[in-house]
Amino acid sequence: MNRIVAVLGRGLVPADTPLLRADDLGAVRGDGVFETMHVRAGAPWLLDEHLARMINSADRLDLDLPPVTDMIELARQACSAWPHTEEGALRLVCTRGPEDGGPPTVYATLAPVSPKLKTYRAGGVAVATLPLGVTTHARTPAPWLLGGVKSVSYAMNMACQRWAVRNGYDDALWLSTDGYALEAPTSTLLWQVGGELLTTPTSTGVLAGTTARFVLDRAGDVGLTAGEKLVTPSELLGSQGVWLASSVRGLVEITAIDGAALPTAAKTRSLQDLVSYPV
Ligand code: PLP
Known part of the structure; x- marks a missing residue:
């Protein structure tokens, strides 16, 4: 199975779609938060616990995370394209966005678990x-x-x-x-x-x-x-x-x-x- 990418407000996009601006603070400062979770039977395991931790991480960085319902929807969109029989690694990412201000950059990736x-x-x-x-x-x-x-x-x-x-x-x-x-x-x-x-x-x-x-x-x-x-x-x-x-x-x-x-x-x-x- 190939990598899946979903973007907040846009849904599924081809995995090679350019998503970050060159000045995105996630890329140039490592300024953002993420969560990685196990996908089993087509759904993220312990999603609520991961979202609670993500909210706490964002609070600690004074970062505006989108509403939790939007994050749940983003996770759901990514998982909708994943086979129920295969385990996967779902990553939710929220960076501070462009350096001169603007909305946070929020997306999800879903990929196979590394064989190692x-x-x-x-x-x-x-x-x-x-x-x-x-x-x-x-x-x-x-x-x-x-x-x-x-x-x-x-x-x-x-x-x-x-x-x-x-x-x-x-x-x-x-x-x-x-x-x-x-x-x-x-x-x-x-x-x-x-x-x-x-x-x-x-x-x-x-x-x-x-x-x-x-x-x-x-x-x-x-x-x-x-x-x-x-x-x-x-x-x-x-x-x-x-x-x-x-x-x-x-x-x-x-x-x-x-x-x-x-x-x-x-x-x-x-x-x-x-x-x-x-x-
Ligand atoms: N400690 C660190 C530094 C981590 O990055 C992680 C997970 O990525 C963990 C512990 C384990 O956390 P979890 O079980 O929620 O994946």
Whole structure:
């Protein structure tokens, strides 16, 4: 299936249609917000949760997001051209628009899930810890650092993933300068200690992951309780399982951290069953 593009107020357009002005602030400043969600059975999964996060991100950037009903309609238009049998990755984008003022630029793209992400569901990922250069609690009292905001400024996130891949890993895991594991550049960290399924508190500035939230809210279904904690990489190595969760990859087991192998996690399959992605 090829990429689908839908534009607010225009509906579906050919995927190669030029959409952004040369001075669009999304392109020249990374000034805008986005959400990516999993499309299954022809519809975006957890759409309400993603839209709520997008509204919050836009508020944090003082950006006027169109009414939520318009965003829902945009998502619906993109999905209308997608086969119900195929999973997909739907991205909703809203930038601040032209530099000299004007309406925000708002569109949706829908594309196949990358084959590499699909292989991670079955085979897991080896991660490299990379320092993020901030202390665990630096971002809470500094809202301008945009902790918890899903802005279109993802160049640093992508640079971390490229560094990891260039050095023989599958992904990166960010560390605070005081030594705690925070999140990955495009996914949330989950881990199991005894009967507890844990994640990093959002007070550290990590993005509030919708997939991890869905899993944590159902931890009881797989015999676990849910909690939040700070964790070091060496504590992760002694845990009963470590995972990355995100909307397009689903739930993926971390098999090694900085080259140190983790024992196979017994709960991977049952946690993956909770989110129902094809494995
Ligand atoms: N953390 C970051 C930095 C992300 O970019 C993402 C998703 O793209 C996540 C966590 C996971 O969030 P979600 O499960 O809502 O996709």
